[in-house]
Amino acid sequence: MKANRTAMHRPLPSYHSDVELLFFSSEDPRVLESGQLASDGSTPPLNNDVSILSWHNLTVTVKDRATKRQREILSKASGFVRRGEIMALMGPSGSGKTTLLNTIAQRQTGTSSCQVLVNGAERSLGTHRQISSFVEQEDTLIGSLTVEESLHFASRLALPRTVTRAEARARVSKLIDAFGLVDQRHTLIGTPLRKGISGGQKRRVSVATQLVTEPRVLYLDEPTSGLDSTASYEVMSFIRDIAIERNLIVIASIHQPSTKTFELFSKVVVLSQGRTCYNGPGFGLPPYLSDINLPIPELTNPAEYVLDLVNQDFGQDEGKHQLQTIFQAWELSAHHKRLEQMISSLKPLPLSLGDSEEGGSPKPWQIMTLLHRAFIKSYRDLVAYWIRVVMYLGLAIMMGTVWLRLSTDQSHIQPFINAIFFGSAFMSFMAVAYVPAFLEDRAMFVKERANGLYGPAAFLVANFIVGLPYLFMISLLFSVVSYWLINFRPTGTAFFTYVMWLFLDLLAAESLVVLVSSLMPNFVIALAVIAFANGLWMSVGGFLVARPSLNVFWRYAFHYIDYQAYVFQGMMVNEFQSRTYECAPVSGAGECHCLYSSPLQDQCKIAGTAVLQEYGYSTGLEGQWVGIMISIIVIYRLMGWSFTWLRKR
Template structure:
């Protein structure tokens, strides 16, 4: 009994429930839009092929030949700026895109993993998110242990993958984990983009050898792109699709490649292996025009070949044997929405307290800002001369708390990359991701707001009283919720760190300018006032904090030589030289009755940011 039989015999029935006898495609072409209007460039032209159950098909060719383009087209993962023509079939029937995404797995060339999770946790969450509810917990754990053992990761099971601050497992180990995390779902078709890149020769062969065993044992269909495999790796593949300049140079069994070369007039050098010849024969980038015609196995050779005629006959026979119509997705392969959401929340929560980039650094930043503010605005007395200082502190606290939310961008972009990979595999949509991200962030943002307020509020001597303190904390909490929601939205629209940082910083600068502190709302330029001021969440935070501080507090005014009072904001509030804080509110055009309305507007703005984030992710994910 082989290792695969021993490891996975318990799940054989589950794997065999819906075997796919074949996966084939006809005349797949891909075009991309150019900068010139109404002009498109063809990057893949009329590629056909077929892979049977238990077989490994290798896509090979020089850089730019179309390997990844074809792999993405077959896996229904083509970017929006590219158009695909052609038809794919499973068991001779046209493929439903939803079915293919749910019963196929795709391993990207770049490893997109959550760095704060352990190796075991990564596989466990992959199982929780992707496997249907019909698979019980013991089955999931068995699969995880099997993959850990067979991919040589058992000794690293409790090691964290690694973050920019703390190094974790190696690049080769991450590659093995990426492949394993896709196999845990028991896919019927497996697409892999350079699965052995960054691996040493022995590990690369072991990974490919295990894939071959799994494919044969459980009748999987495996399609992978490769650049320059070793002879041992090349011999593990059943079929080869050789691409050159977006077209086919060979498509057939690996064992017949040498005969095809000889029939095409290509002389096989004695010092080259067949794996080397496969790429060398079509690589015309570094040869002269004369050598190109002498040595290249061209697309024209393939068009005239007997192998192409045989392939077309096989495709026709396979279609004739299929049932007319589409293969549709069955409910038993659908993941439970609540289970997926629960797993996403759990995974994000683990990351939130392990990865200091997510919230740890922000706690330190905000606490440092609190100490700074508390010592600068230390024990301000409620006097007319300190009114402007109180106003400045309110603006500074709210605005810079909001601005410093940009520290969340790196953590979110990591989550965003994982989401795109899992979304492309059809595991879940944008809604569970947005909801989970929001739920996990709420307690941390509230704790940050509370700790910041405990330091700043009493050190600066804002209006005393528990109600006033918790109202201040509430406004800071809403401020941070809106600021983080803005970060999430901008990062979803522009998922590049520097671009997202610049976009968020610009937005915060805009909100500071039109928030009502630098220029009172009633004197603000009508363009900025009506277009931006009323959707500026910082303006409502500033207004709410101002009302909280000034609506029920009096401030002493200096006396005059004639025994009067010099209250520049308004008259006395009694026999002593005091003024009512409400007079300060009047200079900014604020009314104490608008605070409740502002809370609901803040909630609407937060919901709006998250809603637009959902739409952005839904449109951009593919």
């Protein structure tokens, strides 16, 4: 690889006052208008789908929170990149380079006044996502996967079904070798509880997972962040080679590259305060600055010099005046005028992909791939389920020993009821522990959805299915420990009915977590809202205030949509409909005192149905309650899907 890079590295061409050819054609002499020649002189296969990406007079505005007025954060940016070229977006913090990158990639959060054209024509968002990949500044990876697995699953989700597994594995191996990750091939990315690869290695994995999909356009947001000078050069050099070999369009925002890294870029755009200071080949920057009387001192990194020149965050009035001079010099330059003319004269070219719309029904192979990945994550990630298993087992032991071997004496009726409520309500409440695991999965989905890999339906279906066995296992383990210690109704049918209600309870609680976290994907906010919702369900569920005594508003507004209410009454019926309890004898009178009136009172016994009547519960409606629980779960999941579909980030 290093030998190949040496052969590809070219001397900087000389600069002339008439620089149209240098500025606006491919700078690498091996990249021709009809294609590009390989190092051996042969003509490799071309990517005929995407030839040019352009934008003209791109302006982005956002609403200023202080003044409530629209404020420009990017002003009249224009440019284009041909296949085989790699463009650098440079500028100080807040200059607009990330905004420009996001807008070109169709990820803008502000209001854009310009269209981004692919092959000279406007394309749908679905087409943009189909042809491009985006590497964000923050590394979004699944920490419980290894380096090789991360690339493997990325290839399975993105590559056409015609690509064999052997071919996909070969691509993965090539990227692992090229990015210097051979020794980390089988190392975990890393989780909060398990150490993995370094930050710089994560950055390389993030870039590699997008390159394995073989996009036509690759967007990179600070791809060298966290890398040392040598690693930065190696990564960008490899990306440059891939761009030339595969005819990719690469656009990267980059903060302060070394001289060697800077020379790898075909084109450079320098921004400051949302305005363009320069747009042209990297080798044309030094003579351009000389032409406007701001020459680069000898033995100085051009990128470092120009960034200091346009960074006025700490500048004085003289520096601000100099920056205005740079803006005006670019606006009046022949290079800027010619750039505008060339962009305006671009003619539409066919795109063999055609336009595609975002969304679509989930494909079975996508769901199976996501299920496979989620299953690996679920059994490796301690936070997702195993910590919850330990928590629930601890709760079961605590409950079983606190409510140890309750008898059928009437004095234990209320403890039985308390145990039913506490077990179901607290099990539901502890589902908040799933929030961080879901948010990690969701962050991965947001990245992969933005790159056009799959939609929210495939993500949420896989998420739902992979959780079923774990939730059932938790329900069964909790019941095995607590049910018999407490001495609930000792029959096999009653035991498995209790397990069923607990499973539906956990499934509804986790569905609520998915719904709230999809609507508000922030850990603290989601945790607070879910905790509040659980408090509400406990209050109106029928235990703290029996349904007959519950305020009419709360009963009709919330009780009938409270899944905990159906779990509580289902468990109550399961325990009390077929059980009798002994009344307390009255000392010396040969009589007894019964807390509940029932037909068995003359036998000094209480029928369990009398307890149910006190709470307003009927028997024989268990099937209806199960149906309502399933409906609530489905509604929660569908609402989670709708919020996920509506949110683009």
